[in-house]
Amino acid sequence: MAPLPEHRPPAQRERRAALALLLRAAAPELPLLRGALLWLVLAAGLEALGPVLGKAFIDRHLLPRDADALAIAGLLGGALVAGWIASWLRYGQLLRLAGVAMRSVQRIRERVYGHVLRLPMAFFDRAITGQLVSRVTNDTEAVKTLYVQVLFVMLDSVVTLGGMLVTMALLDWRLMLVVALLVPAVVGIVWIYQRLSAPAVAASRALRSDLNAQVAEAIAGMATLQAAGAAPRFAERYAGTNAGHYRSRRLELRANAWLLRPALDLLNVAMLGAVIALFGLRADGAAGGQLSAVEVGVLYAFVSYIARVVEPLIQITMQFSQLQQAVVAAARVNTLLDEAEAPPAQAAGQVTAGALSVRQLTFGYQPGRPVLHGLDLEIPAGRFTGIVGATGSGKSTLLSLLLRFYEATPGSLLIDGQPLGRIGDDDFRAAVALVPQDPFLLAASARENIAMGRPLSDAQIEAAARDAQAHDFILRLPQGYDTPLGEGGARLAVGEKQLIAIARALAGAPRVLFLDEATAHIDSETERLVQRTLGALRGRITIVAIAHRLSTIREADEIVVLNHGRIAERGPHEALMALDGGLYQRLVQLQQLVVDTDDDDESPAAPQPTPSPAR
Numbered sequence: 001m002a003p004l005p006e007h008r009p010p011a012q013r014e015r016r017a018a019l020a021l022l023l024r025a026a027a028p029e030l031p032l033l034r035g036a037l038l039w040l041v042l043a044a045g046l047e048a049l050g051p052v053l054g055k056a057f058i059d060r061h062l063l064p065r066d067a068d069a070l071a072i073a074g075l076l077g078g079a080l081v082a083g084w085i086a087s088w089l090r091y092g093q094l095l096r097l098a099g100v101a102m103r104s105v106q107r108i109r110e111r112v113y114g115h116v117l118r119l120p121m122a123f124f125d126r127a128i129t130g131q132l133v134s135r136v137t138n139d140t141e142a143v144k145t146l147y148v149q150v151l152f153v154m155l156d157s158v159v160t161l162g163g164m165l166v167t168m169a170l171l172d173w174r175l176m177l178v179v180a181l182l183v184p185a186v187v188g189i190v191w192i193y194q195r196l197s198a199p200a201v202a203a204s205r206a207l208r209s210d211l212n213a214q215v216a217e218a219i220a221g222m223a224t225l226q227a228a229g230a231a232p233r234f235a236e237r238y239a240g241t242n243a244g245h246y247r248s249r250r251l252e253l254r255a256n257a258w259l260l261r262p263a264l265d266l267l268n269v270a271m272l273g274a275v276i277a278l279f280g281l282r283a284d285g286a287a288g289g290q291l292s293a294v295e296v297g298v299l300y301a302f303v304s305y306i307a308r309v310v311e312p313l314i315q316i317t318m319q320f321s322q323l324q325q326a327v328v329a330a331a332r333v334n335t336l337l338d339e340a341e342a343p344p345a346q347a348a349g350q351v352t353a354g355a356l357s358v359r360q361l362t363f364g365y366q367p368g369r370p371v372l373h374g375l376d377l378e379i380p381a382g383r384f385t386g387i388v389g390a391t392g393s394g395k396s397t398l399l400s401l402l403l404r405f406y407e408a409t410p411g412s413l414l415i416d417g418q419p420l421g422r423i424g425d426d427d428f429r430a431a432v433a434l435v436p437q438d439p440f441l442l443a444a445s446a447r448e449n450i451a452m453g454r455p456l457s458d459a460q461i462e463a464a465a466r467d468a469q470a471h472d473f474i475l476r477l478p479q480g481y482d483t484p485l486g487e488g489g490a491r492l493a494v495g496e497k498q499l500i501a502i503a504r505a506l507a508g509a510p511r512v513l514f515l516d517e518a519t520a521h522i523d524s525e526t527e528r529l530v531q532r533t534l535g536a537l538r539g540r541i542t543i544v545a546i547a548h549r550l551s552t553i554r555e556a557d558e559i560v561v562l563n564h565g566r567i568a569e570r571g572p573h574e575a576l577m578a579l580d581g582g583l584y585q586r587l588v589q590l591q592q593l594v595v596d597t598d599d600d601d602e603s604p605a606a607p608q609p610t611p612s613p614a615r
């Protein structure tokens, strides 16, 4: 899979895809857009009427010195009313398009977030949290600017420009052609602008997401960071990235400042000069060196049109810088959307008892580098199986495959005799629960943390908490089940968080329960509670527990010892302990040594995390 492109401007193909994304997001609003366009055309027509009425005033009243008050008032009133209606129509359309913009962005944002939630776990091995957040929030925000500003201003300006050119053509098509030269000149300027600014725009967006990533990383690892005295270095690194961001923004603004407005203002002056010179030539050629009354009116109309033509052109080009940013942002969003989602399961099978079979399972994260080698394992329904082994022996990998986080070779993993992939996602997730090493708690109440969005009754939640031995401590919280637990469960001890996580896993009445080092960080007292829970569940649901802390799985029906991705030993605790010089025996002895040393130090075993494993 291609890495997320961070520091380069999008290629032509990506640009087209980005524009398609923007159009698709606005597609449901097409009738509204069409209506808005129609009203804008009307506004442009009314706007173009102003100079025509001015010309009529010059031609009919000013030059012939005809002071027909009623007719003059009519022209003046007409110009005022036309201008007022045009402004009013514009305002209405701005609101309408702003609505389209907001809704389109809402759609994109929801789509991106929904997509991220469905991405396979393998994607998150290489994704950087802050960058991802930046894509879902900042980049979609930049897309919003596109809709709110660019869509309205561009549409309005293009329509206005068209109206002006048509009216000018009606007045004097040759002069209109001269003025129309402005269009290619502006296109040229915009092209140069894009060439110069695109790398800076891409770099500044990428650096912005780097900044986010650094903040997210620092906050997540604050304790480690401060304990290591790394704060100044992190601040320095942040300042470096920030300075880079400033430089690329400045480059972008410079291109903007030098090219867009000044170049266009210059064009405006040149065009005025050209039209006036042309009229001068005509006057020279005319009898008496004088412009006719009609030509003075046309000159007036053209001079006012040039000013008005240049304004929408300037607006259009100014929007190009926004468009540039939005396209870069949309391209980044698109890259994320292009990441393949985990393939949907065929949803043909059902989990009934929860028996697991592993057959000739070979798996590696990188091709040619297997981590698991031809594993064979039968776990009957209701059986409690412990998996142990040294760091890197493949325990978590086996669990990830059984959880369908990664795709195993078809047919190598079965549940109740059916390939894992045959069970529909919802059924599978309902039947299989995980208690991870680090409990993930939401900044919500104990009840909400156990329910995790599932429509569970209070009785079900309480029953799960009782099964997980969490009920008693939850009742001791100030508001019982309704106590807010703080971000990441900050109000709870690590062991308590884990009990909530176990309650959450049990609340869905799973057929299979996986525990991935669930007791690694908890105190001995809480570990005993977990052991009691597992003991009570034995026979009711299938339990597969990875544990570094061997006491957790001592009572398991079977313990599987992995070594370098192969099953080295298997059997109940006593049988494995009887294997002289066996791996399991060594692991137990090693751990007893650690416990004994702890006892010698008189350090309570309670809140100490186990010394291994580095994950």
Ligand SMILES: Nc1ncnc2c1ncn2[C@@H]1O[C@H](COP(=O)(O)OP(=O)(O)OP(=O)(O)O)[C@@H](O)[C@H]1O
Residues within 6 Å of the ligand: 125, 365, 366, 371, 389, 390, 391, 392, 393, 394, 395, 396, 397, 398, 613, 614, 615
């Ligand atoms: N997402 C990943 N991408 C690439 N390699 C990985 C990934 N996860 C694990 N590995 C590699 O696979 C091997 C087995 O790792 P795994 O995490 O399954 O071992 P483990 O027995 O669970 O170890 P621990 O006890 O430390 O958790 C290791 O060599 C590890 O470096």
